[in-house]
Amino acid sequence: MSGAYLIRPKADRDLDDQSYYLAAxxxxxxxxxxxxxxxxxxxxxxxxxxxxxxxxxKHPELAALRVLRITGFERILVFYRPHRNGDPASGACLANLRVLLRREDIG
Structure with missing residues (x-):
């Protein structure tokens, strides 16, 4: 794998929102x-x-999603979908779908 990743628009907005919040x-x-x-x-x-x-x-279309905490910001979770042979459109090895603050019930 090349280490390439794709940030989806919602994840990009999540990153901006969280960065602005932390800055403020x-x-x-x-x-x-x-x-x-x-x-x-x-x-x-x-x-x-x-x-x-x-x-x-619980949703069947989300069954392949994986999650990891961002080091140093453990309450913030990255939800991503790995692509075995790269994303057909971008060639990325994984797509970041959301970056969310951990809540009690995210499912």
């Missing part, structure tokens, strides 16, 4: 560090797609 509530440095760490996590997952655990969501 903590500092701009924390918001920036979150973005850097998130992209490091995405690269690591693209190279090692089985690193996360199965999301175990």
């Amino acid at each position: 509530e903590a500092s701009s440095a924390v918001g920036h560090r979150f973005l850097l760490t998130a992209h490091e996590t995405f690269g690591l997952l693209a190279a090692n797609p089985k690193m996360g655990w199965h999301a175990r969501l």
